[in-house]
Amino acid sequence: DIQMTQSPSSLSASVGDRVTISCRASQGISTYLSWYQQKPGKAPKLLIYAASSLQSGVPSGFSGSGSGTDFTLTISSLQPEDFGTYYCQQTYSTPWTFGQGTKVEVK
């Protein structure tokens, strides 16, 4: 199975800060990598697919990059509504797997 490791596990940043979240796969997954945002008590929301493609309706301040084993989600200017937990997921091979999540707090 492919293991997905995110870092950091949590972070606290101020409004306007640039935030980066890393996701590493235990083996190469090309660009079969998605990013999701989840707020407490809510279903996950797709932000980025194919490692770097922005889902329709998602603010342009979110971006993704990477291929192979190393990936990054960047929030260019953190907004108050960006709090929540962010997950990466690989869909290169089954069983599909998620990272453990990164909890983002807005100071």
Next chain:
Amino acid sequence: EVHLVESGGGLIQPGGSLRLSCAASGFTVSSNYMSWVRQAPGKGLEWVAVIYSGGTAYYADSVKGRFTISRDSSKNTLFLQMNSLRAEDTAVYYCARVDYDYYYAMDVWGQGTTVTVSS
């Protein structure tokens, strides 16, 4: 508008069975890949199963042999039959549409249904 609504969750004793449903609107379940994802209390997301449009299904090792994903075209509904339930199956279960063109990203999610396995 595209929409998914799960139902069928509840309290069940260990060893019992439960069938979750996921009713879709705005698109055709059988023409899409569909998946189940769960989240144990206070934990992260765990992928459970996927069914391809052709009917092929894959499962997480933790549920293989106990859970079955299926669909009913006439009802435009996805199902998850869960047998031999264990305490560790306690979670919120989400159904999601998988977009083949988006490298299998899950672009539409239901609101979730809660399963509690306890005596």
